[in-house]
Amino acid sequence: MIKIALNGGMPKSQDPDVPATVDEYAEELRWFVSQGLEYFHIHFRDDEGNDTLEQSIVQPQFEALKAMFPGIQIGIGSPLLYGRTSGMRLEQISRWDGWKPDYISVNIPEEGCDELVELLNSKGVPMEIACFTIDDAYTFVEKDYIEKACRVLIEVSGEKDGAATVQKARNIYEYLNGRYPGVECVIHGEDIYTWDVIRWAKAKGHSWRIGMEDIDRDENGNKIATNRELYLHALEV
Numbered sequence: 001m002i003k004i005a006l007n008g009g010m011p012k013s014q015d016p017d018v019p020a021t022v023d024e025y026a027e028e029l030r031w032f033v034s035q036g037l038e039y040f041h042i043h044f045r046d047d048e049g050n051d052t053l054e055q056s057i058v059q060p061q062f063e064a065l066k067a068m069f070p071g072i073q074i075g076i077g078s079p080l081l082y083g084r085t086s087g088m089r090l091e092q093i094s095r096w097d098g099w100k101p102d103y104i105s106v107n108i109p110e111e112g113c114d115e116l117v118e119l120l121n122s123k124g125v126p127m128e129i130a131c132f133t134i135d136d137a138y139t140f141v142e143k144d145y146i147e148k149a150c151r152v153l154i155e156v157s158g159e160k161d162g163a164a165t166v167q168k169a170r171n172i173y174e175y176l177n178g179r180y181p182g183v184e185c186v187i188h189g190e191d192i193y194t195w196d197v198i199r200w201a202k203a204k205g206h207s208w209r210i211g212m213e214d215i216d217r218d219e220n221g222n223k224i225a226t227n228r229e230l231y232l233h234a235l236e237v
Contacts, residue, residue: 001039001184001186001207001208002037002039002207002208002209002210002231003039003040003041003075003186003207003208003209003210003211004028004032004037004039004040004041004209004210004211004227004231005040005041005188005209005210005211005212005213005214006019006025006028006040006041006042006043006211006212006213006227007019007020007042007043007211007212007213008043008051008077008211008212008213008214009043009051009077009079009081009082010212010213011049011050011082012049013049015212015216017212017216017225017226018212019212019227020045020049021045022061022064022065025042025061025065026064026065026068026069028226028227028228029065029068029069029072030068030069031228032227032228032231033069033071033072035231037072037231038071038072038073039072039073039075040072040073040074040075041074041075041076041077041105041209041211041213042065042074042075042076043076043077043213044057044058044061044062044076045057050082051077051081051082051084052092053076053078053084053089053092053093054092054095055092055095055096055097055099058076058101059099062074062076062101073102073103074101074102075101075102075103075104075105075128076101076104076105077104077105077213078093078104078105078106078107078116079105079107079110080107080110080111080112086110086111086112086115086116087112089112089116090112090115090116090119093116093119093120093123094119096123100123100124100125101125102126103125103126103127103128103150103151104120104125104126104127104128105127105128105129105130105153106120106127106128106129106130107130107132108129108130108131108132108136108139108140108145109132109133109136114143117129117143117145117148120148121148126150127148127149127150128149128150128151128152128153128186129145129148129149129152129153130152130153130154130155131152131153131154131155131172131176132155132156132157133168133172134168134171134172134175136172137171137172137175137176138175140152140176141175141176141179146180146183150184151183151184151185151186151207152176152183152184152185152186153185153186153187153188153209154169154172154173154185154186154187154188155188155189155190156168156169156172156187156188156189156190156193156197157189157190157191157193157194158191159193161193162193162195162196162197163196165189165191165193165196165197166193166196166197166200169187169189169197169200169201170200173185173187173206184207185206185207186206186207186208186209187200187201187206187207187208187209188201188208188209188210188214189214189215190214190215191215192215192217192219192221194210194214194215195215195218195219195234195237196219198210198234198237199237202237208234210227210230210231210234211227211230211231212226212227212230215230216230218233219237
């Protein structure tokens with residue numbers, strides 16, 4: 001699997017190149033679908049450009065894109081960023097009625113993770129459960145999240161160099177795969193060493209993710225303005 005993470009929760013005031021409307025998502029998806037890609041991750045926005053989980057805002061945008069591109073899978077995020085609290089997140093998702101995304105990402109280190117997993121499981125929402133560190137992987141096993149996860153996200157960053165970042169991803173993957181042989185993992189970074197991580201993931205045949213949610217620079221720090229350019233660069237590294 002190659003997944004494109006279009007935008008994250010970053011506002012346009014922070015990066016005007018980040019797509020934030022249905023028209024902008026559709027423009028990018030049209031090209032990616034033409035290249036055979038099927039898996040996408042989008043943080044839907046309200047009229048003020050804020051990341052939201054409100055069904056009344058997310059569902060119409062989600063369904064508009066699914067109608068245009070019926071073969072794709074669209075996941076959403078649930079991070080505690082941009083003012084969202086765990087209580088707000090639970091309240092918004094608890095009100096989902098008769099709708100769910102194709103999948104949602106859940107971050108193990110965040111406050112309220114257990115409650116969120118239980119709520120999403122009760123609603124039948126497929127979950128990508130994210131491990132950022134080896135301790136998160138230990139928690140994944142301890143909490144038996146494998147029973148509720150459709151796949152694992154391995155998200156690594158914050159290390160001193162590319163080799164250390166890749167080793168971090170390798171440690172998480174090998175630990176989880178040792179306990180759940182063949183477990184589906186999607187691997188990506190969140191800083192300049194993203195490119196080292198993608199190079200390693202590709203060499204090992206692992207699934208990987210790229211997009212403006214994760215990085216907007218090449219390995220030399222040069223700005224990359226679109227998800228399409230990021231993807232094409234990822235194919236070259």
